[in-house]
Amino acid sequence: MESASPQLSQLSLISRARSFGERTALLAPEGTFTYNDLLRESGITATALLTGRDDLAGERICYLVPPGWEYTVVQWGIWRAGGLGVPLAISHPEAELAWVLEDAQPEAVIVHPSLAERLQDLTRDRQIPLLMTPALLRDAPTAELPAVEETRPALMLYTSGTTGKPKGVVLTHANLSAQVEALSDAWAWNEDDHILLHLPLHHVHGIVNVLTSALWNGATCEILPRFRAVDVWERLARCEVTLYMAVPTVYRRLIDQWYLVNSEAREAWRQGAQACRLMVSGSAALPVPTLESWEEITGHRLLERYGMTEIGMGLSNPLEGERRSGFVGGPLPGVEARLVSEDGIEVPEGSAGTIQIRGPGVFKEYWHRTKETAEAFTSDGWFRTGDRAVVEDGAWRILGRNSVDILKTGGEKISSLEIEDILRSHPAVTDCAVVGVPDPEWGDRVCAAVVLRTGEVTSKEALRNFVKERLAPYKVPKDVLVLSELPRNAMGKVTKPAVLDLFSAENTE
Incomplete structure (x- = not known):
């Protein structure tokens, strides 16, 4: 059984989850689960991964699991065993999965049975153990788990760069905690929140902004197996969801779907959306027509923010106050942001420059890329984003990337x-x-x-x-x-x- 001993983990995420007990953590395709369920099952998974050892000590564990309960349990189990989680994208073909396995050199790969065929040859050829989720999640005793310090690596996400092949961005538990705390403060997350999730779970947007932010705050995260515009609208129409986050393309498809239904359905959908306290758009620039159409339909002026894999979220429009179209607000709590010229000199308001970010949420390193990691930072610790922006009347407007590639x-x-x-x-x-x-x-x-x-x-x-x-x-x-x-x-x-x-x-x- 799960012990309440703090020695089981020093991770803030885990200690906070213990205080939420029987509150509903996840509504998933597999069922409804509490925080106690998550602690118990992730402890069993962690024990199975340790195979008698005291600590995974940062070993990489890749996982290819559909969005839902088992995905979350596997992720938490890896973290609680002291491992570095590497989520694989279920949309990626064999060649892309092979690249991650070659680069990450994982100790093991966890896979859901429905996706096992995609990894069997890849793992066999590389002599990597392939672990099935049913075997990891079966009922079993929980061993004493390692004390995992916040400074240790937690997550490695692959992102494209100017060198072509995706590279692994290593985020520590402290990085993730800082990112979530900033969003919790800025967007007023609380344990009564209920968020809908259909974003991919190999990106910061879905993993940090939605899933981990909800679980950090004792809220409920409802996970859909995939995005379908009708499903999202029908779920919103129940007036239970308080937070919704998506990319501009998704909002465009929701708008298109709204115009395809009759007036009765439109009104029900509109009321459901209006029951949300906050709706957020990110991961790409929000076209003004989409912003205006969504506001006309739902009454919500979408909150646009700016972030990237290496920093989490850096800038955000305000929860309360003016949200100017085409702007992404200002730095989040705990985030330092500045604009510099090509010579690295900070530019005044009204002048365009390249965004640099500094703070506790900024990533640790690019995996096995010492030179690229060093080149990504200034001598005094500012991360070079490669994105250009201008500050006008105190608000940041993103202009695009320095690289055409x-x-x-x-x-x-x-x-x-x-x-x-x-x-x-x-x-x-x-x-x-x-x-x-x-x-x-x-x-x-x-x-x-x-x-x-x-x-x-x-x-x-x-x-x-x-x-x-x-x-x-x-x-x-x-x-x-x-x-x-x-x-x-x-x-x-x-x-x-x-x-x-x-x-x-x-x-x-």
């Missing part, structure tokens, strides 16, 4: 270089350039211009399918343009703004 589509940050590498491996392709064409729904619409080898013939759909087999769905180009040559400057470098112009010209013809 980083795209944001549907809330996902991706590297054009990674997609280009895949396209160039196609036998018919000699060169290519991937760009993000501005799109009101997606933010950046991923598009690829390709040059075929002499005498080779292939279709645009064949090229898209080639990428789809190797990369996540959101990385697949939505449009492909075949060219005789790519536009280049005098030095021979591809000029991506000119490639963008080609797609813009095609769309106006």
Whole structure:
């Protein structure tokens, strides 16, 4: 049985959960579960992972588990055993999963039986133990668990960078606690909150902003197995949800769905949305038409914020007060933010600069990338985000990224270089350039211009399918343009703004 001894863990998240006892923690596809249930089951999982050892001591444990109760238990079990959790994306194809396994070098991989087939060959070839969730979660005694310090690594999330291949961002328990405390303060989380979750659980947005923030505060997190606009509206219509967070693309789809139903359903949906105390949009810029349409339908002016994997959330519009369209407010509690010139000199209000962030929520390191980690920080500890912004009348407005090779589509940050590498491996392709064409729904619409080898013939759909087999769905180009040559400057470098112009010209013809 679960002991109340503080020696079982020094993690704030766990000690707080003990005080919430029989309150409902999760409403999941598997059922309804209390905080005591979560503590008991995660203790059993932690014991199974330890296999007689005292402490996992930071060993990486990857997990591919659908959103729900078992996902949460596995994540907490890894943390309580002293491990570093590495969530795998259920939307990713074999090639992307293989990359994470190669890079993370995990001690073991945990998988739900419904997804086991996707990992069996990958783990067998690498001689990595594959653990099934039913075996880990079966009823068994709980051993004494290690005292896990807040300074230890907790979570490794993979994010795209300018080098192409995704890299592991290592966050400590202290980082996660700082991020959650900042959001709890700024957005007034409390134990009576009830939040709906359908965001992917391999990103900060879903893991930290929603799931962990709810469980930190003794609130209820209701997890949907997937996003369907009708399901979200019907769930909101019960007037039980107090908080809702999504990306701009999701809000756009909810708006589109609202216009497809009759007036009776619209009114029920509207009242359900109005019962929420706060609705948040993030992970991509919120188009003004979406902001205005949502406010017209629900009465809610969406709270827009700014963050990234390495920092969690850095800036936020106020819970109370003016939320200006196109702006993301100011620094969250405990977060320092500044804008600097190319020379690293802080710029005054009204001048554009690159965002730098400092604070306890900023990540520890890029996994096994000492040089990249060092280059990401200034000598006095400021993290270089690579995003540009300007402060106008005290509010921050995001201008975009310094790198043309980083795209944001549907809330996902991706590297054009990674997609280009895949396209160039196609036998018919000699060169290519991937760009993000501005799109009101997606933010950046991923598009690829390709040059075929002499005498080779292939279709645009064949090229898209080639990428789809190797990369996540959101990385697949939505449009492909075949060219005789790519536009280049005098030095021979591809000029991506000119490639963008080609797609813009095609769309106006």
